[in-house]
Amino acid sequence: MSLAEPTFHDQGRRRKSASALALALLRFVFIAAATFLGLIAVTFFIGRVMPIDPVLAIVGDRAPASVVAAARQQYGFDLPVWQQFFLYLKKALAGDFGTSVLSTYPVMQDIRRVFPATLELATVGTLIGLLFGIPLGVLAAVKRGSFIDQAVRVVGLIGYSMPIFWLGLLGLLVFYARLGWVEGPGRIGIAYEYTFTPVTGLYLVDAIIQRDWGAFRDVFSHIILPASLLGYTSMAYISRMTRSFMLNELSQEYVVAARAKGLSEARIIWGHALRNAAVPLVTVIVLSYATLLEGSVLTEVVFSWPGIGLYLTNSLQNADMNAVLGATIVVGAVFIALNLLSDLLYQLLDPRTRS
């Protein structure tokens, strides 16, 4: 971080970099804590401004006044707002978001049950995005200004502009109803639903563990369409960023040097330039993963995918506020964590930002 002359005493340099690292870590922890605190404060605020009285939501609006007062005291709603916030904070940190009115289970238990479905969908989606996004981005950068470059750009922009729930509906219409290439809504077919025992909750992994290839094919056939749609939006982002990073790398002097040395173009592009672009790319991929985890809400609704997005929207429609806020905090926390991770990775992986 300092622009001081490089010291040639190894000892001194190491100590300096260690303290700089500690400082950066401290700063990172502080930022992370402040952001999580902010998230909890915002959800607390949302719970406060909502027009539904939380006490009446628990005891029902026909309960006698004495019951309402007792419940108000029991749940701490008679305390000053800042005390209520600390109570809320304490519970949220312990993972206690109250009980879902809809499922009658603790919200955290519900979330633990549905989260693997979202995780699996977002992971497969990101993998598809990577698989297509990086080669397309590299190709666009290498053939800059050509027809391919323009095509990649337009395909990417369409991906940015696509209402994914709409594309999902059309996808179901074409590939499920008309062509019959894939299975329809849900995670697993009815033939396997009762014989299949989840272990990790990631059905593709579970099927492999149990060597149940019929179930694997069925699960794959269910996940491929929603995951491809998510993968498309992720590809749009990844290909665009890859192109930009690659253009940056290809204009560096070491590329000229490599060419002068007579290295093959393929070696220069894939071996040198892409490897240098890999550091920022990792952060982009982590960010895109976070976006997919969040963005899968609408996809899950369209595909009746039993993940956290469907859980959230179902709870919303039934005014199950504990579940809504709990799911919001969990998704928000994962999103923030991945965001911070991408920052941290950038600093750890790129020696230039360490100095």
Added chain:
Amino acid sequence: MSIAQTSKMNWREWLLSERPQSRAQARLGRSYMTWRRFTANKLAVIGLFIILALVFVAIFAGLLAPYSPVVGDLRGARLLAPDWTHWMGTDDQGRDILSRVIYGSRLTLYVIVLVALIAAPIGLIVGTVAGYAGGWTDAILMRITDIFLAFPKLILALAFVAALGPGIENAIIAIAITSWPPYARIARAETLMVRNSDYIKAVEIMGASPGRIVLRHIMPMCISSLIVRVTLDMAGIIIIAAGLGFLGLGAQPPLPEWGAMIASGRRFILDQWWVAAMPGMAILIVSLGFNLLGDGLRDALDPRSSGQ
């Protein structure tokens, strides 16, 4: 012909003159250069055309729409496939989908204009104040901005709408609350660039108050990059608004909001695909228009980043 040509040449020469005679000439000349850069990008021009068409359709919706957007012919025209009388077919209430899509453009414009009018000034104020004041003010404001920036937009908007209650106004508030942080970042970056320049020093010496400096001398410098960013964000705003509508949390029936129209067509997707397909097409085209336009604007206004 030749006269027209020479006068055109003179205009160009006047605009591109190395020694502009007046401030207006210099400004026009610069705008002309920007315009030339912008129009060189064909995709951007297509984007501009789409947005102008959207505005045109929204203004003249009453004249363009062949049928009523809310009252349908339940008896004679339910779920008709697209044909010459109903170009986009009809929905389950016997309403002409084309008319609904046309009127829906008004809601789309309403949402993006209001979100831009709420979110951009918040970001502008936070960013310029933080950048000019520096010190603790800067640290605290930027920390808050970063916290909001790290939030997932759609989920937070969902939770806000859940608390405020469904409806298009609440959807607008929810989206605006979640979309100001990038504007604050940009405004702060621009502020830091001009903060120590001579002209700011000059107005400070002349005794201008900090409020005046921020309002009159710093904010105008941030506007152009802010416009680009807002344009680029419009597509995302449209998609989030449509998503909220799709979940039944945005505009309420019978308003012809595109996302809500897709939701109502979901039941018929297998047999009457046009009910859901047509409004989605409108969303795609309009948000693509904003993306193309924003891309082109960024390249034209900021030559450094062109090609990136």
